[in-house]
Amino acid sequence: MRKVAEQIHGYTYGTSEVATSPITLEQLEALKVSVGFTEEDQHYLQQAGAVLADQTKQIVEHWRSGIIAGIPNLARHSRSPQGEPMPDYLAKSNLRFQQWILDTCLRPYDQDWLNYQQEIALRHTTLKKNKTDNVSSTPYVPLRDIVGFISVINETIKPYLAAKNHSAGEVDRMHRAWCKSIQLQLALWAEPYTDAKQAPNEW
């Protein structure tokens, strides 16, 4: 599997450190149907992965330094409780963020992938945030901040998808596949945030 670096701190994809997701592969298949995620989308994600592979550092810098750093409500989640920058935390989490772009495009959406979606989700909640890097920052990222920032991720990825001279039609199809994948992931990330009282028979 293509990686952004030889060693990525805290990147435990496919290892025994990652617990089994409470969501089943069958539920994932149902979710794919709800999202309208098809084999064509899988194909175009592979193509997107080839296009984005050498741009992941630039993209994550765009998101982190170009956008998140200017939005206090989001920037706080990688800063100290006093609002101080934490360059080491940011550097480590940026490498994982870069790798996430590759994983989104190039990984098969199998049990390992499903398990790691749950791991990503947990690392945004009080259960696991800050623990991977042993830092003191905000105790969790509210789900609404994640849902909201997805819009920015989806909007800003498009020029990077268009950077390798594919036709406008192909860029559109890659972008549509990307947006569907992110929405699929967002649905999975919502799991540890949901209140059991709202959903007595599921999750």
Next chain:
Amino acid sequence: MRKVAEQIHGYTYGTSEVATSPITLEQLEALKVSVGFTEEDQHYLQQAGAVLADQTKQIVEHWRSGIIAGIPNLARHSRSPQGEPMPDYLAKSNLRFQQWILDTCLRPYDQDWLNYQQEIALRHTTLKKNKTDNVSSTPYVPLRDIVGFISVINETIKPYLAAKNHSAGEVDRMHRAWCKSIQLQLALWAEPYTDAKQAPNEW
């Protein structure tokens, strides 16, 4: 305000029946920033509203009969516990669904709008689902089903935005504004689903 029908059963927008949202206007403004929702988007949503106004019935039929009806995991939420169709429930909720398209595009995103987002959210949870129409159906819509179906809504709306001979660039800008608004709304709809244990200081 433009309406899809003289009377829409259970459509209580702006009335005293709708409680004040637990989310403040200040939090909404912060969320708009996270989403990247700008005045330009507001402008293009108005334009989208003009384009979509006479197509809302067709669009909702497309979503309901053309897509949801074919996805058992979603169709169940407007059927009886035995899976029987409930035409009266569907007809009433379809009118509100149509009106939601207009409200998305044409309403100012003020306190009334914010309150009604919470009302829409609650009507998908065990707290209020089925009560507006006094029916017996699934007790709630899992948040992941809502998150997932947003992808379909965003993908399928685009041809309707292109139906009035606007340039491809204008259609793209209307579509981008639409997608941002839906993500903004989704972030608000997540509120009653979120587990207070994950978010001790907010929501």
